[in-house]
Amino acid sequence: MPEKPLPEKPLTEEPLTVAGLSEAGLLARIFPRLEIGGAHSSAVLLGPGDDAAIVSAPDGRTLISIDTQVQDQDFRLTWTNGYRTTGFDVGWKAAAQNLSDINAMGAAATSMVVSLTLPPETPVSWVEDLADGLSAAIKELGAVNCSVAGGDLGRGREISVTVAVLGTLAGGKPVLRSGARAGNVLALAGTVGRAAAGLALLESESDFTSLNRGQRELLDVQCRPQPPLAAGPLARSAGATAMMDISDGLVRDGTRLALASNTVIDLDPAELKRLAESLKPASDLLHLDPLVWVLGGGEDHGLLATFPPGVQLPPGFTAIGSVQAPGINSGPGVTIAGHAAGTGGWDHFAE
Amino acid sequence: MPEKPLPEKPLTEEPLTVAGLSEAGLLARIFPRLEIGGAHSSAVLLGPGDDAAIVSAPDGRTLISIDTQVQDQDFRLTWTNGYRTTGFDVGWKAAAQNLSDINAMGAAATSMVVSLTLPPETPVSWVEDLADGLSAAIKELGAVNCSVAGGDLGRGREISVTVAVLGTLAGGKPVLRSGARAGNVLALAGTVGRAAAGLALLESESDFTSLNRGQRELLDVQCRPQPPLAAGPLARSAGATAMMDISDGLVRDGTRLALASNTVIDLDPAELKRLAESLKPASDLLHLDPLVWVLGGGEDHGLLATFPPGVQLPPGFTAIGSVQAPGINSGPGVTIAGHAAGTGGWDHFAE
Numbered sequence: 001m002p003e004k005p006l007p008e009k010p011l012t013e014e015p016l017t018v019a020g021l022s023e024a025g026l027l028a029r030i031f032p033r034l035e036i037g038g039a040h041s042s043a044v045l046l047g048p049g050d051d052a053a054i055v056s057a058p059d060g061r062t063l064i065s066i067d068t069q070v071q072d073q074d075f076r077l078t079w080t081n082g083y084r085t086t087g088f089d090v091g092w093k094a095a096a097q098n099l100s101d102i103n104a105m106g107a108a109a110t111s112m113v114v115s116l117t118l119p120p121e122t123p124v125s126w127v128e129d130l131a132d133g134l135s136a137a138i139k140e141l142g143a144v145n146c147s148v149a150g151g152d153l154g155r156g157r158e159i160s161v162t163v164a165v166l167g168t169l170a171g172g173k174p175v176l177r178s179g180a181r182a183g184n185v186l187a188l189a190g191t192v193g194r195a196a197a198g199l200a201l202l203e204s205e206s207d208f209t210s211l212n213r214g215q216r217e218l219l220d221v222q223c224r225p226q227p228p229l230a231a232g233p234l235a236r237s238a239g240a241t242a243m244m245d246i247s248d249g250l251v252r253d254g255t256r257l258a259l260a261s262n263t264v265i266d267l268d269p270a271e272l273k274r275l276a277e278s279l280k281p282a283s284d285l286l287h288l289d290p291l292v293w294v295l296g297g298g299e300d301h302g303l304l305a306t307f308p309p310g311v312q313l314p315p316g317f318t319a320i321g322s323v324q325a326p327g328i329n330s331g332p333g334v335t336i337a338g339h340a341a342g343t344g345g346w347d348h349f350a351e
Numbered sequence: 352m353p354e355k356p357l358p359e360k361p362l363t364e365e366p367l368t369v370a371g372l373s374e375a376g377l378l379a380r381i382f383p384r385l386e387i388g389g390a391h392s393s394a395v396l397l398g399p400g401d402d403a404a405i406v407s408a409p410d411g412r413t414l415i416s417i418d419t420q421v422q423d424q425d426f427r428l429t430w431t432n433g434y435r436t437t438g439f440d441v442g443w444k445a446a447a448q449n450l451s452d453i454n455a456m457g458a459a460a461t462s463m464v465v466s467l468t469l470p471p472e473t474p475v476s477w478v479e480d481l482a483d484g485l486s487a488a489i490k491e492l493g494a495v496n497c498s499v500a501g502g503d504l505g506r507g508r509e510i511s512v513t514v515a516v517l518g519t520l521a522g523g524k525p526v527l528r529s530g531a532r533a534g535n536v537l538a539l540a541g542t543v544g545r546a547a548a549g550l551a552l553l554e555s556e557s558d559f560t561s562l563n564r565g566q567r568e569l570l571d572v573q574c575r576p577q578p579p580l581a582a583g584p585l586a587r588s589a590g591a592t593a594m595m596d597i598s599d600g601l602v603r604d605g606t607r608l609a610l611a612s613n614t615v616i617d618l619d620p621a622e623l624k625r626l627a628e629s630l631k632p633a634s635d636l637l638h639l640d641p642l643v644w645v646l647g648g649g650e651d652h653g654l655l656a657t658f659p660p661g662v663q664l665p666p667g668f669t670a671i672g673s674v675q676a677p678g679i680n681s682g683p684g685v686t687i688a689g690h691a692a693g694t695g696g697w698d699h700f701a702e
Contacts, residue, residue, distance in 0.1 A: 045412060049611070050527050051455035051595055052416035052518065057408030061396060064500060065403035066464040066515055070507040104402035113417040115513050149415060156421040158508055162466050164417055164515035167403065176401050244402055260400070 018127060019120035023153050029124060033131035034148040043110035043168075044149045053149035055111045055166055062110070063167035063174070065101035069094055071159040075223075079202040082209065087126040089223040091133025094161045097247065099143050100227035100301035102167035104245035106175040106236025109146040112138075112165040117156035130161070133224075142229045172236055175305070180242035180261035184306040184323035189231035189316040191221070192250050193275055193290065196297020197282035198222030204286055214281030227301035234314035235305045243305040248298040251334050251341045257304060258332040264324040266335045271320040295341060369478060370471035374504050380475060384482035385499040394461035394519075395500045404500035406462045406517055413461070414518035414525070416452035420445055422510040426574075430553040433560065438477040440574040442484025445512045448598065450494050451578035451652035453518035455596035457526040457587025459580075460497040463489075463516040468507035481512070484575075493580045523587055526656070531593035531612035535657040537672035538664050540582035542572070543601050544626055544641065547648020548633035549573030555637055565632030578652035585665035586656045594656040599649040602692045605685040608655060615675040617686045622671040646692060 018026055031048060046054035055062070069075060075085045075093070095112065102109045114134065118127065138146050146165075180186075198218040201211065211219065227245065235243055242261055246253045254265045272294055276283075279290035306323050307313060326332050334341040369377055382399060397405035406413070420426060426436045426444070446463065453460045465485065469478065489497050497516075531537075549569040552562065562570065578596065586594055593612055597604045605616045623645055627634075630641035657674050658664060677683050685692040 052414040063403040068466040101402040115419040162513040
């Protein structure tokens, strides 16, 4: 009886990729992880499975925003410092940054739809992990009435995740960028600069396994931001005159608010210093000026809001400056103790 | 006085690319082309420029659907037959296929948001053309109350266009896939197979400049589909029991409707033959069986609907078969004059 030849390599099980499943097969793996039709989906009247979903819009209006994350633009699968972005990270961040846009209007999210573009070699487990991250962000960030109402799957050369999110103002007025008035207090909920410090760590040569707890926390803000979802509706109730989320940096986004309101946003240097100090774990390691992250870093998805003078700031907000009238010789914009702030922040196309 | 050296190459003006503009600069080129705030935007209460848009949802509900087109998956910039996909084509198709999803529920679109991912070398004129195509499709297909409420711009290695569309049922009941009943008439509005015949022409060696008018019309259906947007709400008013749009093929989508309704969809061979005959300009040239396109071709975005027996079909619909109860030995599915139809159509992941 001839001997069986030994296999040249030990037999290992190849991970299942999306190329190995039909579209329906992949959807069947994803949907149960999104808890569709569960306790968290009260606003979704008709979920996935038909040509469109139906979502409740109780006050006769719906908010909508859309945002895309693309591999190698918004995240790297493997970073310089060795950290590997998980599907969970990408799902979490896609949900978080969209929920933040609804929060920034003073509203609550009701549902989201998700379009995934995946290279055929993407492991199915990575996609399942992405669904888990989406679901976890919705729950853990407190978007309790939001669930995933539907989606779309397709192929591409790079991973791309687009979320469109719906929200409700429950009969209230939206808080726009244009309502800031001279004399208002400028306040921040959540953080700024931490995600940028985390990005600098990811792009550094300092191996991520050697990071200490404080450094790791900054990295985590970049990968899984924590927008303060309770703060938006609270700010609206407290009479916030203007609000937006900081996704491209304090100076860049502050300038947008200043332009929309035709005002000057003046930042308090003592508050900027305080925010910069919280970034010491990264700035000490990398020998970089943390103020650059405070002024130019986006992606924490903190809220920048303005309130009438004398209003007690709602929980979660800290005063970081004031709103002033444009000067005779200077237009609307951002200043630090009266001096023009350098532009900073993220532009998708400018080099 | 020294002579000026002659330039080595004649000075030609390089086309402006998206890398040469800031995000705000590119948006400033796009927005005016979308006629935001114009006569076509009655449902958009707050347009682009804030963290989220606000859209009217008059009956307290909104429909939502999302769909992505990716370069080299859903379109090629240059096809085998030499045709170059224009930005206008991509914008038109992105709008059309999303509007079709709302149509298939028996509803009317109220707004869309658009997320564009663009390689830096994309000419700005191509993106302007895309905005024109989006706008033209909305108007020319008859989505008169729809406009673009907002969007997102980012970079990537390949062009990707995601549209999320909202719609209203104006207090009516949605027409789902699950309502077909034995004895119903099966009817089609719009076309099937023409986009697939057009795709075959695009992927053939027959230079597109040599195509005759009939062939060119088929190619145009692939590049700029014409979903019958009036037919959806008319079908709902006429009492359609089930409806969906045919985006992945008559057999594949018919099977979905049959499964959702637990019925058999039986197609009339005489009607299939009639539909196939309209594809002769392509099938004669390419020596291919047009019935394959009729049964397996998607992307015309015609509507497949079922009506109670005796109902007068609304304008635009033609009977193409009937709905039957599943047999004792056979489950729900699609048959042709009682014989099981081969599966066909498009799956994004199956090879």
